Amino acid sequence: MTGGPYYPAPPPPPGPGANEHLPEWLRGEGEAADVVLSSRVRLARNLAGVLFASKATPSDRQRSMELCRDQIASAGLAERLAWEPLAKAPPQNRALLVERHLISKQLSRGKSAAGGADDPRGVAFSIPDERLAIMVNEEDHLRIQTIRSGLALATAWADADAIDDKLEAGLEYAFSPRFGYLTACPTNVGTGLRMSAMLHLPALRLTGDIEKVKRAASDMNLAVRGFYGEGSEAVGDLYQLSNQTTFGKSEAEILSLLEAEILPRVIEYERIARRELLAKRRIPLEDHVWRARGILSNARLLTTEEAMQALSLVRLGVLTGVTPAPDPAAEVRLVHLLWLYVQPAHLQRAFGREMDQEQRRAARAALVRSRLGRA
Amino acid sequence: MTGGPYYPAPPPPPGPGANEHLPEWLRGEGEAADVVLSSRVRLARNLAGVLFASKATPSDRQRSMELCRDQIASAGLAERLAWEPLAKAPPQNRALLVERHLISKQLSRGKSAAGGADDPRGVAFSIPDERLAIMVNEEDHLRIQTIRSGLALATAWADADAIDDKLEAGLEYAFSPRFGYLTACPTNVGTGLRMSAMLHLPALRLTGDIEKVKRAASDMNLAVRGFYGEGSEAVGDLYQLSNQTTFGKSEAEILSLLEAEILPRVIEYERIARRELLAKRRIPLEDHVWRARGILSNARLLTTEEAMQALSLVRLGVLTGVTPAPDPAAEVRLVHLLWLYVQPAHLQRAFGREMDQEQRRAARAALVRSRLGRA
Numbered sequence: 001m002t003g004g005p006y007y008p009a010p011p012p013p014p015g016p017g018a019n020e021h022l023p024e025w026l027r028g029e030g031e032a033a034d035v036v037l038s039s040r041v042r043l044a045r046n047l048a049g050v051l052f053a054s055k056a057t058p059s060d061r062q063r064s065m066e067l068c069r070d071q072i073a074s075a076g077l078a079e080r081l082a083w084e085p086l087a088k089a090p091p092q093n094r095a096l097l098v099e100r101h102l103i104s105k106q107l108s109r110g111k112s113a114a115g116g117a118d119d120p121r122g123v124a125f126s127i128p129d130e131r132l133a134i135m136v137n138e139e140d141h142l143r144i145q146t147i148r149s150g151l152a153l154a155t156a157w158a159d160a161d162a163i164d165d166k167l168e169a170g171l172e173y174a175f176s177p178r179f180g181y182l183t184a185c186p187t188n189v190g191t192g193l194r195m196s197a198m199l200h201l202p203a204l205r206l207t208g209d210i211e212k213v214k215r216a217a218s219d220m221n222l223a224v225r226g227f228y229g230e231g232s233e234a235v236g237d238l239y240q241l242s243n244q245t246t247f248g249k250s251e252a253e254i255l256s257l258l259e260a261e262i263l264p265r266v267i268e269y270e271r272i273a274r275r276e277l278l279a280k281r282r283i284p285l286e287d288h289v290w291r292a293r294g295i296l297s298n299a300r301l302l303t304t305e306e307a308m309q310a311l312s313l314v315r316l317g318v319l320t321g322v323t324p325a326p327d328p329a330a331e332v333r334l335v336h337l338l339w340l341y342v343q344p345a346h347l348q349r350a351f352g353r354e355m356d357q358e359q360r361r362a363a364r365a366a367l368v369r370s371r372l373g374r375a
Numbered sequence: 376m377t378g379g380p381y382y383p384a385p386p387p388p389p390g391p392g393a394n395e396h397l398p399e400w401l402r403g404e405g406e407a408a409d410v411v412l413s414s415r416v417r418l419a420r421n422l423a424g425v426l427f428a429s430k431a432t433p434s435d436r437q438r439s440m441e442l443c444r445d446q447i448a449s450a451g452l453a454e455r456l457a458w459e460p461l462a463k464a465p466p467q468n469r470a471l472l473v474e475r476h477l478i479s480k481q482l483s484r485g486k487s488a489a490g491g492a493d494d495p496r497g498v499a500f501s502i503p504d505e506r507l508a509i510m511v512n513e514e515d516h517l518r519i520q521t522i523r524s525g526l527a528l529a530t531a532w533a534d535a536d537a538i539d540d541k542l543e544a545g546l547e548y549a550f551s552p553r554f555g556y557l558t559a560c561p562t563n564v565g566t567g568l569r570m571s572a573m574l575h576l577p578a579l580r581l582t583g584d585i586e587k588v589k590r591a592a593s594d595m596n597l598a599v600r601g602f603y604g605e606g607s608e609a610v611g612d613l614y615q616l617s618n619q620t621t622f623g624k625s626e627a628e629i630l631s632l633l634e635a636e637i638l639p640r641v642i643e644y645e646r647i648a649r650r651e652l653l654a655k656r657r658i659p660l661e662d663h664v665w666r667a668r669g670i671l672s673n674a675r676l677l678t679t680e681e682a683m684q685a686l687s688l689v690r691l692g693v694l695t696g697v698t699p700a701p702d703p704a705a706e707v708r709l710v711h712l713l714w715l716y717v718q719p720a721h722l723q724r725a726f727g728r729e730m731d732q733e734q735r736r737a738a739r740a741a742l743v744r745s746r747l748g749r750a
Contacts, residue, residue: 300662
């Protein structure tokens with residue numbers, strides 16, 4: 001396991017020809033990639049015999065951090081694994097990890113009762129693919145996250161299950177024969193499993209049917225969240241659909257419900273909406289898509305939200321064929337890359353300097369123009 | 376005087392290289408043309424011995440129409456003069472004349488009590504410059520309008536005064552030694568004079584100071600109206616500033632107040648606002664201007680209002696030098712041309728067919744793109 005901080009990395013220049021390495025969740029490959037950006041599995045695990053986060057002292061936190069980190073390092077989890085200690089990590093580095101979906105905002109902040117920024121915690125993740133990330137000392141001692149491009153929950157689940165076994169080989173998990181895995185929050189007790197898919201649903205938003213999807217999901221005890229998870233807005237027409245229930249259903253049941261039943265229906269629903277827009281509302285669709293391109297290639301100031309939203313329409317335009325693209329897959333990857341690099345920390349890293357909000361808006365517009373402006 | 380209907384004319388094709396003949400009020404020449412599109416003088420006159428519009432029977436209307444028309448035809452008012460009869464004129468032709476500011480909406484509608492569309496009425500105007508227009512049987516028997524590009528109220532006034540004399544040589548005006556010229560509405564009694572300037576004030580709108588200008592104008596008994604006169608909105612950041620009072624002030628006093636006092640101050644105020652935007656808010660200014668260009672060169676659907684507003688920012692961009700233009704004057708004339716041709720009747724004439732609102736929005740976007748899109 002790489003010992004030191006892996007970040008600052010990668011340093012992508014803003015111009016064309018820049019390093020376009022995309023993390024797994026933005027790679028744009030796999031099944032149903034027109035609608036499903038990525039599939040994600042998360043397991044919550046805690047150590048037996050170490051106090052959970054809410055009662056832990058700083059020395060308890062230090063102990064759980066070391067136990068987990070050492071087992072992660074020695075268990076042979078991936079070809080290359082980076083360890084990023086977060087106590088004392090610069091805020092910009094932590095923000096970068098949040099934006100890459102490698103850590104949660106909660107882990108970035110740390111446990112303030114136990115000392116805030118000094119709270120012992122960290123994240124291990126596979127490089128350069130970032131398919132695997134293990135957060136240590138978040139709400140639970142361990143949060144294992146595996147990600148696969150496209151609709152691939154079964155694969156992501158197999159990945160997570162294997163990692164879980166390797167970690168358990170050297171750690172004693174808090175487990176109750178009656179309740180299953182014990183977790184900091186009762187909503188995770190049982191399997192400790194959350195499966196989710198990151199969906200791009202611009203057509204359902206344009207037709208207004210997105211509200212029906214949300215209600216149906218809620219009726220089936222599924223959560224619909226935004227681009228940055230719990231409590232975040234669905235900017236860029238990106239939605240995370242996930243199971244709410246971890247207790248009383250087996251892993252296989254949750255997997256089957258999502259991957260075989262719910263997600264295929266949502267995917268089909270979005271595809272139908274795209275076809276309907278093309279067939280019955282082509283000019284308004286073209287208007288939306290071309291205006292988005294017009295804004296992105298001309299604006300001198302862009303907020304993150306506006307940029308993400310306009311990029312969403314550019315993606316829709318490419319996938320519906322409304323905007324001619326010599327290499328549609330490359331254009332979709334460019335949208336994914338920009339979705340990431342319009343985020344504040346990535347933007348500042350790309351420009352190599354800290355910026356206030358106004359400067360970021362100008363830099364964001366310049367970055368987007370350099371990629372989407374007049375050839 | 377040309378006897379038949381002068382319109383349908385001119386038939387401008389939508390593509391580049393189209394006939395760019397602009398009427399006087401959009402020619403973009405003269406003093407302070409960066410702020411003042413045009414100066415306009417209007418005189419209200421009525422015939423003695425013929426009932427005014429509110430009491431007139433259809434035969435009275437016919438009589439006043441013929442008296443006025445014949446005198447207009449024989450008085451040698453301009454090198455070429457078109458007479459456009461409006462009773463029975465197709466609605467599209469009347470709309471075209473309204474959009475060209477040659478007739479008022481009221482004259483277009485006709486006097487419904489006297490038979491609506493059959494109401495005897497018409498307009499004479501000089502061709503091709505359209506500097507002079509004389510409406511017959513509007514609210515008053517005669518409405519003489521003279522227009523000059525830029526800040527040129529004195530010239531426009533001299534024009535109107537000369538026309539007035541030539542008409543009066545063959546017509547007996549309703550005149551009271553005590554009140555002056557008698558008019559249908561008491562607000563016009565006295566001189567029957569309205570002087571106005573069409574101003575482009577985008578910078579004052581962006582800085583928010585436009586409200587101060589409006590309040591100051593109101594305090595000085597001046598009216599601030601929109602692009603299409605009374606009751607119209609100030610789309611495209613275009614405002615008509617005019618005197619309210621026609622009684623108790625001489626023509627020379629009204630002229631001096633507007634041309635020597637008020638208008639130079641408003642012009643300077645707008646110029647200062649433009650310089651301040653450039654000096655202190657250059658990036659937001661660039662953002663506004665470039666977004667407007669991005670919308671105009673990409674949208675597939677445009678309303679008249681959105682097009683006019685975006686064109687306003689394009690004009691501001693050219694005049695402040697924010698957008699490089701090899702021939703700024705030509706670009707300003709293009710904005711003026713498009714301000715006219717995004718209007719519904721002009722748009723339909725340009726495309727040579729009648730269109731519903733949705734079709735017009737698409738055609739408007741196509742027309743604008745063909746002129747402002749990628750070279």
